[in-house]
Amino acid sequence: MKTYNLALLGFGNVGRALAGLLQSKRAELRKKYEIEWRITGVASRRLGWLANPDGFDVDALLAGDYQSPITSSNIQDWLKASQADVLFENSSMNPHTGQPALDYIRTALKAGIHTVTANKGPVVCGYHELRDLAAARGKRFLFEATVMGGAPIFSLFREALPAASLQRFRGILNSTTNLIITEMENGLMFDQAVKKAQELGIAETDPSADVDGWDAAVKVSALATVLMDVPIKPQDVQREGIRALAPEIVQAARAEGRPYKLVCQAERGDDGQVTASVRPAQVPLNDPLASVRGASSIIQFQMDTIYGLTLSEQDPDAITTAYGPLADFITIARTEASAR
Numbered sequence: 001m002k003t004y005n006l007a008l009l010g011f012g013n014v015g016r017a018l019a020g021l022l023q024s025k026r027a028e029l030r031k032k033y034e035i036e037w038r039i040t041g042v043a044s045r046r047l048g049w050l051a052n053p054d055g056f057d058v059d060a061l062l063a064g065d066y067q068s069p070i071t072s073s074n075i076q077d078w079l080k081a082s083q084a085d086v087l088f089e090n091s092s093m094n095p096h097t098g099q100p101a102l103d104y105i106r107t108a109l110k111a112g113i114h115t116v117t118a119n120k121g122p123v124v125c126g127y128h129e130l131r132d133l134a135a136a137r138g139k140r141f142l143f144e145a146t147v148m149g150g151a152p153i154f155s156l157f158r159e160a161l162p163a164a165s166l167q168r169f170r171g172i173l174n175s176t177t178n179l180i181i182t183e184m185e186n187g188l189m190f191d192q193a194v195k196k197a198q199e200l201g202i203a204e205t206d207p208s209a210d211v212d213g214w215d216a217a218v219k220v221s222a223l224a225t226v227l228m229d230v231p232i233k234p235q236d237v238q239r240e241g242i243r244a245l246a247p248e249i250v251q252a253a254r255a256e257g258r259p260y261k262l263v264c265q266a267e268r269g270d271d272g273q274v275t276a277s278v279r280p281a282q283v284p285l286n287d288p289l290a291s292v293r294g295a296s297s298i299i300q301f302q303m304d305t306i307y308g309l310t311l312s313e314q315d316p317d318a319i320t321t322a323y324g325p326l327a328d329f330i331t332i333a334r335t336e337a338s339a340r
Contacts, residue, residue: 001034004333005053007041007082007113009075009104010090013201014118014145015044016062017318018088018325023058025326035333041082042066049073051081075107084108086332088325089117095218095234098125109133109141116328118145118321124221124234140332145324147173147219148297149316155331156311157227164303166227170265171299172292173219175316176203176210177242177262182293184247185254202295212241216264216278224266230274232266238277245280258282261289288312 006022008015019039022029029035038055049072060067072078079087087108091101098121105122108115109130117123122130123143134141144154157166172178176197183193194211197203209215217237224232242262250260261283266276283289288310292298298312313320 001030001036002333002336003036003038004085004329005040005055005083006037006329007043007051007079007084007087008039008090009041009043009087010092011042011044011047012090013318014090014321014325015042015088017322018090019058019061021319021322021326029330033330033333034337035330037329041078041084042069043075043078049075049078049081051078053081053083075104076111079108079111079113084113086114086116086329088329089115089119089122090325091119093119093121093218095121095124095214095221098122102126102130105130105141106133109137109139112137112139114139114332115141116325116332117141117143118325119143120146120218120222124218124225127222127225128231140328140335142328142331143222143324144328145321146222148299148311148313149321150323150327151297151299151311151313152327153223153299153311154226155327161303161306164305166268166301166303168265168267168302169223169227169299170263170289172261172289172297173264173299174210174213174216174262175295175297176207177213177216178292178297179203179295180211181242181245181250181260181262184245184250185259187247187251189247190243190245200295211243213239213262213278214241216262217276220264220266220276220278224274224276228266228268228274230268232274232276236276238275238279240279242280253282257285259285259290261292263289 041051043049050069052069070081101119102122105115130141180193217234217239221234263281264278268274296314301309
């Protein structure tokens with residue numbers, strides 16, 4: 001049974017939830033998948049680059065006790081000091097350049113370290129490069145949590161849908177805007193709905209990336225880039241946010257049976273070109289999107305072989321997002337086991 005050294009870059013909500021989830025699943029991972037692990041590296045802007053090749057005590061980590069570790073000054077030295085087998089990259093997203101996460105992942109893959117990320121920036125800015133670099137090193141670059149948290153979107157196409165060509169997808173991919181629209185339907189003003197989303201920990205202090213449609217556009221870009229093999233940048237997605245949706249507008253739309261949703265979609269035309277958009281749109285009540293309320297999400301896929309396949313995710317939290325990296329880690333371990 002191999003023991004994997006895990007390095008966590010980013011130790012905020014998702015990083016801490018991942019550490020806790022690994023801990024709670026330790027016995028199951030050992031018994032069912034023959035996986036043992038230890039966290040040998042933890043890094044963030046606040047903590048710096050901390051390593052303990054013997055493994056940190058997870059409960060102590062979660063309590064804020066880092067046990068006098070080795071400190072490094074850069075990612076290369078940190079990965080070496082932590083003797084990492086797998087890097088979990090969860091730093092802040094930059095959708096325009098993918099940095100600094102893009103360089104972090106390049107560094108890890110070049111060093112022969114499997115890399116898992118929940119960061120959409122490197123996917124939309126460097127997917128093909130990172131995919132090819134990982135393949136050349138015999139390693140994996142995985143990113144299940146980048147769209148709809150723990151929902152198995154990328155692994156579904158990678159493992160369960162061989163030779164299925166994606167022609168179109170459509171869905172609700174930003175939980176913050178969906179919650180805001182739902183709360184305005186319930187009678188709150190726009191600012192009140194945003195504040196509630198912030199109090200629930202769903203919206204950031206600056207919610208502009210959500211309400212202006214940027215987060216949704218990045219997710220559309222990631223899906224099109226990976227699943228349709230067309231490198232559409234977020235700025236190429238036709239984008240309109242929800243700021244113009246006043247409570248009376250969304251309440252009237254719901255009352256007439258055609259509620260508003262921030263609809264994300266991409267479609268491949270007969271010429272092979274893919275067009276993508278994010279915009280508020282009214283949907284009929286018999287549309288599956290109409291019933292998705294609050295912080296939930298949904299996506300529908302249309303392929304050349306399967307004409308309608310729908311996934312939904314109900315009220316995700318940090319554990320939901322942390323499940324994506326956990327599932328990717330199991331994929332890595334199973335791939336290595338089958339190769340041995």
